[in-house]
Amino acid sequence: MIDLRQLQALSAVAAEGSVARAATRLGWSQPTVDYHLRNLDRLVGADLTTRSTRGSKLTTAGALMLERGDEILGLADRALTDVRDFSKLGRIRLRFGTFPTAAARLLPGIVTRTAELGIELDATLEELAPLVTRINQHTLDAALVYAAGGYKLPFRAEVHTTHLFTDPMLIALPATHKAVRHQSFNNDALNSLATDNWVMGSTPGDTLDDLVRETFQAEGHQVNVAIRTDDYSVVLGMVAAGMAVALVPSLLSNNPPRA
Template sequence: MYDPTRLAALVAVAEAGSITRAAERLGYTTPALSQQLAKLEREAGTALLVRHHRGARLTGAGELLVARARRVLDELAQARHELARLTGLSGGILRVGTFQTAGIHLLPPVLSAFRRAHPDVELTVADHEPPAGVAAVAAGDVDLALTHSYQPADPVPLPSSVRAEPVLVEELVLVTAPGHALAGDSARLPLAELAGQPLISMAPHLPARRGVESALARAGATPSVRVPTPGYALVCALVSAGLGVAVVPEMVARTAATPVGMRRLEPGELRRTIAVVYRAEETAPAADAFRALLRGAFGRAGQT
């Protein structure tokens, strides 16, 4: 059975004429949308798109599937609207907490899908930098929140009323100024090669980053600039200006507003897990529907 999210991605490319423009329309990064399309082609067992320098066009198989997909998506939208009346999703408010990276790069397509499915539910989005989102959910200030944790790190216990569901796991990668010697190779860079490198140190006092910063210190990276709050846009700007190198989530590196070089690290054990937290004992149809959309959009943790 084809994943409706991937069918919607194919329809968007057919309408936009390119993967890049479709990604902008849906709120995805271009690599994330390309990944969804590649999975759909594997499910179909044939090529659905032909990429060219001006964008992408459908193959014969792609045209056939898009025609069917439009009908399927229309039927699903109608079904969601009818089910909403039966499950209490015809009104009310869904309060979502998020941190900046997820709010920019993960939430928009899911919020769009939720709005299409449940147009009568009012949406509010609040900024809660981890771990504040967990506390906001526990206190009832928001219905659910996107948060993150880093590996390696000591586990942080959740309040007894709160559960966490992993959404996405991504590697941490090295970012450098464009043209930096360390970024000029496609092979993974051993952490030991960071010895003596000036490091933009990311909030080493915060529990979420402490384990990562310790691993970098053991590798011999030398703090050059310390950024006391986890502002990745600022970190990438400092790196781009040649003030040092940094280790950031891959999503951050690929969507940096300033030009940076990127390289994967060896071993690939430095990771960030993005999860959605919610109140476990509370019946909340809107929150449950939103979590289901997150699962459909990003799959199980580790399938990045």
């Protein structure tokens, strides 16, 4: 069975580039670091580090072990923190992420409900791609995210997802735009806006932007991007000024999400 000290030694060597500096980082003796590294090598059946006069570095197997080991160390620290918090405060802390648009409408209710369950939220506001990354890296315990069309978010296989609600998308148009006559938009109606200027997100990985882009590309069109921003107040301001059109979530309106 893996000893957490073996993983700590490997992580310190990867960070410091030498066994001597790793020992200083950990507050251990150099022979102690060597001992744990050798035991981990024997357990794995492969060398996880290579050494030279310039220091130490991880092998390919060592890099894989480091990736998994950092997850194990993170979960171990998390377990201690949760149990200590629960024993002292009678509640646990949940690292929770969501995107700003949802936070404005939904986060207060989520905080209230989780507090009733004895869970204290440590909330983080990020755009979609950083949230997915943080879930995959185990620096968030849970996140409220979104996807559009048939897009699947690139979560690791062990991440559990569940559908919470459907939020209809809206086309934001200047009041004088000829397309305001449409009561709803299908692909044909959306493609009629191919010559308009669009406001798109500034953070890569936004599935709403991908949906517009691929709908246009299917008909041989390209998106004319007027500006990129993740701030919906800027988006709506530009639309109101007649400078662009945009695809926006109905969370921005007064319409509640549908289950």
